[in-house]
Amino acid sequence: MQALYAYDQAVSSDFLLGLDRIGEAFQPDLNSMVPQDRRLLQGQQKLAEAGFREWHKAGGTQEPEQLDNKEVNDAVQDAIRYYQKQVQKENTFYLNQMLHATESIHDQYLHLLNLPAALRLVLEEERQREARRFTTNKENLADTTKLEQSPVLQKLADNKQLQEQTIRRTLQWAGEDEMEALRTAWRNEMRNDTEVRSYLEAASAEDGTRDYAADQEILKYIYKTFVFKGEAIPALLEEQDLNWEENRSIVKNLVVKTLKMLEESTDENMELLSLSANWKEDKEFAETLYKQTLTDDARYEQLISGAVQNWDVERVALLDKIILKMALCEMHLFRSIPVKVTINEYIEISKLYSTPKSKQFVNGILDKLAQDLMASGAIRKSGRGLLDNQ
Incomplete structure (x- = not known):
């Protein structure tokens, strides 16, 4: 629907550009040594514009009426050729853009699965920065070792499919804008959050074993509270993707389902989720619907x-x-x-x-x-x- 709406707007602009071409064709030649008849040129322009408008109103299904004026006929034909060429370009452009925008939803899902690995880097930066301090930090920062060593985070980082797709499609968190947004989210939103601090400060079992379910739940909590809501990270995602508000619920569903799949017995070969059960068929459906609606x-x-x-x-x-x-x-x-x-x-x-x-x-x-x-x-x-x- 959005692709068809954008196409309609673009084609409307192309029609106006066609009229502009007619206007340009009948502008006085300021370099001509022969005096220009401005009234004649204006009259020819109006005739050509009327012919182009009539052709357009008829849906381009019939040839424009031929007049006993070559300049007018040539200007109409030029506008028609230009308009038809642009319309064909718009058709292809918005179809490809629609498919790319749909496929990018899955890229966003994989991109966000890489967020915990980037968060580890942020936590390591903070620990190193604190180690270099000569005075005591008044903020009483919690020890983040527990989160950094989370087996759930490690399972995500070790997933072979995620590693392969991340490299192939360049989906890691690496840009300075991304890392700064993550630092801001950790510093201003996550670090002092009651749930996060409670998790970090909770003692391990007497035998040293971890509560895997708690590790899993805190990661889901971080995503739901600070990635799909929150301030810094959502602002970044909206800036990166104009369709984020519409895509957010789909991406959130994929991410949360993936986290639930990360059971303690899950290994690095766990298959990640697809955007649809059969993207080839869904893609064909979308292409056919788009093209035939226009036809x-x-x-x-x-x-x-x-x-x-x-x-x-x-x-x-x-x-x-x-x-x-x-x-x-x-x-x-x-x-x-x-x-x-x-x-x-x-x-x-x-x-x-x-x-x-x-x-x-x-x-x-x-x-x-x-x-x-x-x-x-x-x-x-x-x-x-x-x-x-x-």
Whole structure:
């Protein structure tokens, strides 16, 4: 949805740039020795702009009307060629950006799994700094050895898949901005936190064994309290990723599940989580939905226009139209997805991203269109557990 919205905005700008090209074509030539007829040039510009606008309004499906003026016709054709070239670029760019943004969620997950190793470095820095002090630190710092030697942290650091992916995709915490954010989080948020200090100060068992469950719980607590909430680290993550607010819940779910998987018996071969059960299929689904929604844009625009009573389709919120078009495309293309499932999914999307009244609007339009299209046979559903047109 975001990719289609960004594409729409970019294409709107490309149309205006096409008009700018027409304007530039009819600017007076200041270097010409022949006097320029400004009124004639302005008239030609208006004719060319009108021709380009009419072509665009018709969806680019028919050639613009040819006039008895070569300069005007050439300017219109130049604007059309420029616009079509830019639109094709936008199409590819936002598709690739969508896929990259989705795949980067998994990178963020792996990146955050490397945070404990970086935290160890911060704790080592602090201990060395304290060892060089000539006066007693009034802050009464707790001994962090217990956290540094946590077997849970060590299991993460030793995980072969994490090590391999970290090197291959450069996902370690190494930048100065990242390390400084971690230092700030430790110094201002974690170090004096009641739960963290309680863990650090808790004595080991008499036989010297550790409470593995406590080691596991404190790491989950650090992530939940200071990484996915907190101040310094969330601020860093938001700066690094414009989509962090949307991706945070997904990444958090992956990280917390991984920490739960780090049982005492877990070894370095533990398989980390994937973004989806089958990313190849999900990627194909996303690509197909994106491309086909754009291909059938005019068709869906017409369907929506016919379903919106007493309301100009151009006054419908842009996000609502994109949501409706995506839903209609999904209904047509993916026969194994029940219509009700599609409608419910896009209602939820409208709640998150569109206007307060969009839920009712999207629900009403999709319900009406789905019934009409199934009745006409334009939408047919079949597959395991489904009956045609159900």
